[in-house]
Amino acid sequence: MSEVTPRSVLAELASGTKPRRDTYEGWQRYRTTRGQFLAAPILTFTQWRAMSSSERSLYDLHRTATHVNLPLQETPMSLRVGRLVNRRLRNNALKQNVATRPGVMVSGWGYQGKTETVCEVAAAFEDAWLELHHYLNPDAVDGTNDLHAPVVYVQTPVTAKPKSTCQAVLDFFGASTRGMSLPRLMQQVAQSLSDHGVKALILDDINRLRMHRADDQDTLDLIRAFMSMNVTLILVGVDIPGSGLLRDARWDARQRQWVMDPSEHARVHGLEATQTERRFDLVELDRFRTSTPEEATSFQAHLRGIEAHLRLLKAKPGMLTGGAMPEYLMRRTSGVVGVLERLIEDGAQEAMDSGKELLDENLLDEIVISLDDPSRDPSTGEIPPIPGRGTSSRTAIVNKGARSRRKNTVFDDRGPAAAGTAG
Incomplete structure (x- = not known):
């Protein structure tokens, strides 16, 4: 293994190879390298002045990299979100019955750390899950060699439609979707989530759905159908209560959850095995006050x-x-x-x-x-x-x-x- 030095850290940062988390390879790189950034050492002004010109230039560049890569800090708000997301991921992953897994909606305004908080919790869950099963898929079918992906991260397409949303999920695995009809795409998504041992599906930027558009309403029905695939669905977006996503939901005061009825769209394509309602916990990642x-x-x-x-x-x-x-x-x-x-x-x-x-x-x-x-x-x-x-x-x-x-x-x-x- 090559030695990690300031020069090697800066060379990698300058290469522009920041991983895209919405692909399997990118997510795995994010998961395995998060928190490994090597910050610049602490020097006094006198120590800095004693350096050669080239040494100072390198150190200054390393300082800049340190300042633009500040580590994710826990806050009271992120801890609240993290505990809920982790609880749902862990509990749902251990369920053995056929009941629909309750999902989580993480809401808040922009730049409040929703995505980073959810991804950090999901990556930590995947670390623990892989270690528990010795990095093997416990649900793998004999004779197959599918990727094991306990967590899938997908960004909601800017103009979301059922087909483009299915394609975004399948793109995570690098699967070909050319020429597939919507029913075939939905079946392929269900098959892929099962074959790859997916336990959590994160849909980021869910606020891009606009409920006054028919395509977006169909997409929300599709998202409900994902919950019948034995995965924990985590929706992340800006101001979810005000986005219209909950307009067909009802509040269950006893369970303290939002409840959505089964989707007509999913039953048409045969993915809804039961009439089970879909439940979501809604949590907000707020700003400091x-x-x-x-x-x-x-x-x-x-x-x-x-x-x-x-x-x-x-x-x-x-x-x-x-x-x-x-x-x-x-x-x-x-x-x-x-x-x-x-x-x-x-x-x-x-x-x-x-x-x-x-x-x-x-x-x-x-x-x-x-x-x-x-x-x-x-x-x-x-x-x-x-x-x-x-x-x-x-x-x-x-x-x-x-x-x-x-x-x-x-x-x-x-x-x-x-x-x-x-x-």
Whole structure:
């Protein structure tokens, strides 16, 4: 095995080979390499100055890679989601009866870490499941050599239709779908999930379904049918309660679950063996809030975790947690984890480029947070509204003193929890 060095880490990062999790090979690479990033060592300014020019350049590049690859931190919100998802995966995988496995819906606005949280829990489940069965498929048919894929991750097609959704599932395995009719595709999906020992099917970006379109309604019927295939269905999306996905569901107050009736679409194609209703737990991954002492403490703990992974040469303890900095960061990001990460990431690079080598309000005031992503739809909440710059208590001067920047006001919270839709 080759030695892992800063140079080898940077070479791999620069190769542009980030795995796509919606293929078997990509998911396996994600699962087996997650958490293995080698962060830059902590050096003092004096140690850095003692390096040669080439050594400093390499170290600075390694610092940048460290700042843009901050590890996933557990938060009170992600722990709640993680416990539920893990419980459903574990319990459903051990069921021996023919009852339909209850699914999970993970809702929340964009950049709040839904996908990363679910994928981390699912990857940990797969690690344990493979080890339990000595990396063999316990349901394999003698004489076959199918891939063993306990977890399948699929992104909902932008324009979702039953055929394209089936194709997306089969594309995970690299299966050919050319010329297949919808009934044949559905049968192939059922066969593939069984042959590959799939225990969990993750459908991400489920909010792309629009229930006013007939194709999307048929796709939702298809998704219900997936639950008859002895897999745990995990739907991940923005504002699921407001998306229309639950419009035909009813709330079971006793079981505290959403209930969907069997789909007509699935029965037409013979995939629905029973009239069993489909049940979902709905959980929301919310943003940080600081309205109570406990919430403020959790936010500060998160900031301490970020601070521990920054490699700024003049940083001091409490750089992100001391004084008014927590309040400032909350105002700039509204407690959204992904927005906070982007602000810190860009701020750290500015601190390195400018030679300041630390983060403070004046430096962060100069950072414009940009979340432009062509793969995300702002109209659905996949990209959250971003507070502007200039939120410190001091007036910042821009454009070489030509004009003063006005103090920014924090936008009103429009999150699911504030709207009373939290699960």
